[in-house]
Amino acid sequence: MSNILEANKVVKQYGDYTALNEVSLTVPKGSIYGLLGPNGAGKTSLIRIINQITMPDSGEIILDGEKLNPSHVHSIGYMPEERGLYKTMKVGEQCLYLAQLKGLTKVEAKRELDYWFDRLEIQGWWNKKVQELSKGMAQKVQFVVTVLHKPKLLILDEPFSGFDPVNANLIKDEIIELNKQGTSVIFSTHRMESVEEMCDYIALIHKSNKLIEGKLTDVKKQFRTNNYEVGILSDNIEGLMYDLSQKFTLSQTDFKSLNDELKLEINLGNATPNELLQTLVQRGQVTHFMEKIPSVNDIFIKTVTE
Amino acid sequence: MSKLNLIIKREFVAKVRNKSFIVMTFLSPLLFVGIAVFVGYLSTMKADQKTIAIHDESGLFIKEFKSDDEYKYVDFSLVDTKILKDSIVNESYEGLLVIPKVTNNDSLQKKIQYISNNSPNASFVEKIENKIAKVITAQNFKSANLDTIAYKNAEAKVEIGLAKASGEEALKGINEVKIVIGGAFGYLIMMFIVIYGNMVMRSVIEEKVSRIIEVIISSVKPFQLMMGKIIGTSLAGVLQFLIWAIIAFVLYFGATMIFGVPMNNKVPNLTAEQVAMANTFNLETLQLYLNEIPLVLMGVCFVFYFIGGYFLYSSFYASIGAAVDNETDSQQFLLPIIMPLILGVYIGFFTVINDPHGTVATVFSMIPLTSPIVMMMRIPFGVPLWQIGVSLALLFATFLLVVWFAAKIYRVGILMYGKKPTWKELYKWSKY
Known part of the structure; x- marks a missing residue:
């Protein structure tokens, strides 16, 4: 079984409004899967269905080879976007309670809590009430609660909101560490840089439909424009420009560099990168030559605005 | 431990540890005694001539x-x-x-x-x-x-002897005693519903406001959470009543120990006859009066009506809590809940005392929203068992229906933030 999660033609309607229109997803085991989409696209609806908070109107969810059933709540760790803790309850008691709701015994929960509190260096918080903690501190506790029962699948909705950069990094490292140990992660976010950095698979949901899904590199290939960024020092700029415009489409561009060179963005058309290089080398000193890979952000904006 | 038990335990502990619970539990008997003493003192004061x-x-x-x-x-x-x-x-x-x-x-x-x-x-x-x-x-x-x-000599004085068909002698003023005892039970049920129903509602709102709700319902079913909340809160209430009962018991016996015995010794001026009369009234008359009232039946019925009534109403309270974001918004929805409760008490005190088995009293002791209060007030007057049976069956059937419906609103409501819903929207939610 190579997929931790499969969604088959999931439909969810609220009254006349269709939140999910036959959405199918495949999340490979051991992946970090980015679920992207603008606000109101249907991400949260889908995540709630996976967590069995709501039921799909039609379609099915397969978790680790089995049709989704109530016992699966123990295999999933979910950190919702709208999250919180009981304000007047003590941190330790609260974690024990939430862990037991996830199927752990009190002893197991205590052991796991000791491990995580040690690891995140928050041992001193056990008897504090949540209302005494800062927002960032509460988020750490929230994270512990989410991963305490060693879920097979971790679903994180905007996991980094509310964290300062130091703690965000800490949590990011913990997520990557858990992933290395075999936990599959689905995370839904608007922060494209973290998607770029962490995800190996992405899916894009827009207006209740899934538009893109696949391995991040494959998706990027699909959106490849064959544009190259070029920097060149040349005595004969006019000649160079003439040569290039015969074969390629050009535009001026800008990137950071130490030289005062000519900076161009060149579309290869049907030519190969080597043909471009040959043209360039004849006319001057090449200081920069790079394929312009579309960022997730570009893909997101391009798909959503189309 | 099952999840429902866990939730019940958490709700119970959260309620009992709450400062206001502790203060209420130990302060209100004091307050009650204080008010009683104060009113007693006021009534002894003479009005100005x-x-x-x-x-x-x-x-x-x-x-x-x-x-x-x-x-x-x-x-x-x-x-x-x-x-x-x-x-x-x-x-x-x-x-x-x-x-x-x-x-x-x-x-x-x-x-x-x-x-x-x-x-x-x-x-x-x-x-x-x-x-x-x-x-x-x-x-x-x-x-x-x-x-x-x-x-003057010719003027006749008539006092009718009251008796039941069964031949026993009836006591005068027994109706007043009956309505007081029935009323006390009915009123107790109403107070409990209002106080603890509100607590259930506040607890639901708290989960919404602190946004923990989605974390919880990714582990348990909303229905489990709602039932756990209702049961846990009611247990806290039962504990409070138990503590009050114990305090009352201790105070009563403490008072008789301290004041009761020496008081009789201190009043030697009373004639033997007077003392005898006072004693007969205190013990034998009381005994006679209590014998007239089906105490065991009342006790059993109290438990059933209490459970049925409380669960019925607190399901309403829970779904209202789920529908709104804060307590101020809840007022609009609370009114229709409070109305039948108040109606029940009024019917009890005005209709039942005059005509305990009349049409109005009988009908309202069958309607589930008022039956816990009205029936409890009727029982001391002697209600046929089949009527109690029908009334309880209706109550529990309605309870199941309401819980089912409330759970639907609850399930949708807890994840809705923002504007206050309208009645129409609540109805729509129940179909999601």
Whole structure:
């Protein structure tokens, strides 16, 4: 079984409004899967269905080879976007309670809590009430609660909101560490840089439909424009420009560099990168030559605005 | 431990540890005793004595007006009424009673006047009227040559013996005792529903506001959470009642230990007969009265109506809590819930006492929203078991229906933030 999660033609309607229109997803085991989409696209609806908070109107969810059933709540760790803790309850008691709701015994929960509190260096918080903690501190506790029962699948909705950069990094490292140990992660976010950095698979949901899904590199290939960024020092700029415009489409561009060179963005058309290089080398000193890979952000904006 | 148990335990502990719970539990009996003592003290205080001026032209009536603690009557028959009226404006007197002199008693009645700036209370007016009537009656007897003594002897006094068809002797005033006991049970159920229903609602709102709700319901079913909340909160309430019962028990026995025994020794002035009477009333009469009331049946029914009523209403409260974001928004939805409760109490105290088995009382003791209160008030008067059975069956059937419906609203509501929903939207939610 190579997929931790499969969604088959999931439909969810609220009254006349269709939140999910036959959405199918495949999340490979051991992946970090980015679920992207603008606000109101249907991400949260889908995540709630996976967590069995709501039921799909039609379609099915397969978790680790089995049709989704109530016992699966123990295999999933979910950190919702709208999250919180009981304000007047003590941190330790609260974690024990939430862990037991996830199927752990009190002893197991205590052991796991000791491990995580040690690891995140928050041992001193056990008897504090949540209302005494800062927002960032509460988020750490929230994270512990989410991963305490060693879920097979971790679903994180905007996991980094509310964290300062130091703690965000800490949590990011913990997520990557858990992933290395075999936990599959689905995370839904608007922060494209973290998607770029962490995800190996992405899916894009827009207006209740899934538009893109696949391995991040494959998706990027699909959106490849064959544009190259070029920097060149040349005595004969006019000649160079003439040569290039015969074969390629050009535009001026800008990137950071130490030289005062000519900076161009060149579309290869049907030519190969080597043909471009040959043209360039004849006319001057090449200081920069790079394929312009579309960022997730570009893909997101391009798909959503189309 | 099952998830439901975990939730019940958490809710219970959260309620019991709450400062306001502890304060309420131990302070309110004190407050209750304090208020009782205060009211008792107030009732022993005498009202200020009022002075009434009387202008009795014939001088026949003034003898009847003897001053007492409440009213002081002053004879101003010789002073002109006009001057007297002026002095009332200056508030030297509470009021002025003018009885003119006439030859014919029939015309007198309409001419007697009571003048006052304050409108007199009914019992005072009746008191004066009786005094005047007494004098006139005596005169009438005299003028008709009737023997007043013979008349008094001829007057019959009747006291009807009350009995039931079963032949036992019925006690006087038993109906009052019944309504008090039934009312106490009914009122207790209502108070519990309002106080603990509100607690359930607040607890739901708290979970919404702190946004923990989605974390919780990714582990448990919303229905489990709702039921756990309702049961846990009710257990906290039961604990509170138990503590109150124990406090009352201890106070009662403590009081009899300290005051009870020495008090009897301290009143040697009472005649033996009086002591005997007092004792009979305290023990035997009480026993007789209590024997008249089906206490065991009441106890059993109380438990069932209590559970049914509380669960029914707190499901409403839970779904309201789920529908709104804060307590202020809940008012609009709470009104329809409070109405039947208040209706139940009113029907109990006004209809049941007059006609415990009449149509109104019977119908409302069947309607599930009012039956826990009204039926509890009817039971001391003797209700056929089949009626209790039907009423309970209806109550529990409605309870299941309401819980099912409330759970649907709850399930959708807990994840809805933002604007206050309308009734129409609540109905729509139930179909999601």
